[in-house]
Amino acid sequence: GGEQFDLAILDMQMPGMDGLMLAEEIRKLPSGAKMPLVLLSSMRIRPDDPKFTWASFACYMTKPIKPAHLHEVLVSVISGAQAVEKKTPAATKLDPTLAARLPLRVLVCDDNVINQKVALRLFQQMGYRADVASNGKEALAALDRQSYDLIFMDLMMPEMGGLEATSIIRERQKQRDKFPNYKASIVVIAMTASAMQGDREKCLAVGMEDYISKPVRLEDIRAMVEKWGPVATAGMQEERTTAVETPNTKNQTPEKLQNSSSNASIAPNGHGAAGNGSANGNPNSLTEEIAPPVDMDRLNDFTDGDPEQLRELVTLYLSQTSEQIQKLEAAVAANSVQEVRRLAHSCAGASATCGMRRLVPMLRELEAQGANNKLTTAPGLCKEASQEFNRIRVFLEGKLAEQTELAGKG
Structure with a gap:
């Protein structure tokens, strides 16, 4: 019954x-x-x-x-009908007046040029002129030159990762006489594609305030700015009126690592949003496989519909990824597991950011095999990734050609 x-x-x-x-x-x-x-x-x-x-x-x-x-x-x-993916409503577009209403000094720390360019463009759409650093050492050097309110920090970077850099920032905040730019109200937000369960505790331990998963989305960035911007500016005002303030006291706030954005969840099975290979929005039906290889809505959002900026981003992605795929093939052939992990991680990050639907899971699997020191199916995966990248190239070059043709007619 x-x-x-x-x-x-x-x-x-x-x-x-x-x-x-x-x-x-x-x-x-x-x-x-x-x-x-x-x-x-x-x-x-x-x-x-x-x-x-x-x-x-x-x-x-x-x-x-x-x-x-x-x-x-x-x-x-x-x-019995197929679920249709809902387009992102216009309300999720970034507010170009946000910087005027909430002035902040922003630093983006990421070693991937594609991610840097996209992040800068997103902040520009909100009216901010963000600075960039390619690793933790560069982030510390930037802080030595001037103070920042918000730092978006990648976790996995060469020379010095985000966890180590944040730990140093929190220590230097306790030595204001020696490090005057390290004010108590610096907010550090983690950005990573790995999103492993242990990352949450690690981020908390070094004093990060919040966490977003790659590929970052427009609404995620806006949510973090609106959530933590007032905290940073309130800290600045408090510093001006308080003679002595214990650094990092705000890190006791119960809101830490609440993951307010929909893309910020740390999945308990060890896989984050980016690791599942769906670089676009919510994959609501099993028809994802027949979708185009590139999420053009995502690229158009990042470039704010500007044809020249789209062409610049696409050209940079194709050039960088072509080189990385070649190096990845060589690393797999040489059984260089750490190099496979590094290259696959970097390539997957940029590909997820730019909305490469089917390429990302292949690269994530290569990254995982490199991390596990077992390139069991790496040669076949690498071949598949190369073939998928060729499809992406043809698709994007076709889109750029259409764009040029339309411009000529206009």
Whole structure:
């Protein structure tokens, strides 16, 4: 017996039995074999991931979920129609007057040129002129020259990573007589693509305030600026009126590492949003596989619809990634596991940022094999990645050609 249901909505993260385990039990029931299952998760799930395909989920949705969107998806699932990816509404566009309302000095610390360029462009859309550093040492050098209010800090960088750099920043804040630019109200926000469960504790331990997962999204950056900007500026005002302030007292705030943005979840199974290979928005249906190789909406958002900026970003991505793919092939052939890990990590970061849907999971797997010192399927993966990059190149060059043709007609 038991009650009959037409559809089940499962949460991925539940104590005792997660959504995947529950789906397995449901499929064992006579009434559950063909029941439509909708999986909700704070991480992005790749539709062709073998861990999920066997359960035949009708739809995956990434939290937080808007009621109207859930209604649309459920109607589509019940009717048998394909769920349609919802376009990002205009309201998520960045506010060009934000910097005027909330003046901040911003530093972006990331070793990837593509990520730097995209981050700078996002801040420009909010009215900020951010500075960049390519590793922790450069970030410290920048702070030695001037003070900053917000620092967006990558975790994995050459020479000095974000955790070490942040730890040094917090120590120097206690020595204001020696390091005058290291004011108590510096807010450090972690950025990383690995999003492992232990990262949360590590970020907390060194004194970071919050955490966003790569690829970063427009709304994530805006949310962090709006959330932590007032904290930084309030700290500045307090410093002006207080003779002595204990550095880093704000790090006791219960809001630390709340991950207020929808893309900031640290997934308990060890995979973050970027690691699942869906560089675009929420992958709401199993038709993701037939999607174009590039999320053009993402690229257009980053370049604010400016054709010249789009051409510049695409040209830089193709040039950088072509070189990295060649080096990656050589590293795999030489069985250089650490070089494979480094190159795959860098290439995956830029590819995720630019919305390369199917290339990212291949590169993440290569990165994981490098980290595990076992390049078991690396030669085949590398070949697939090279072929996918060629498809990306053809697609993007076609888009640029269309753009040139339209400009000529105009």
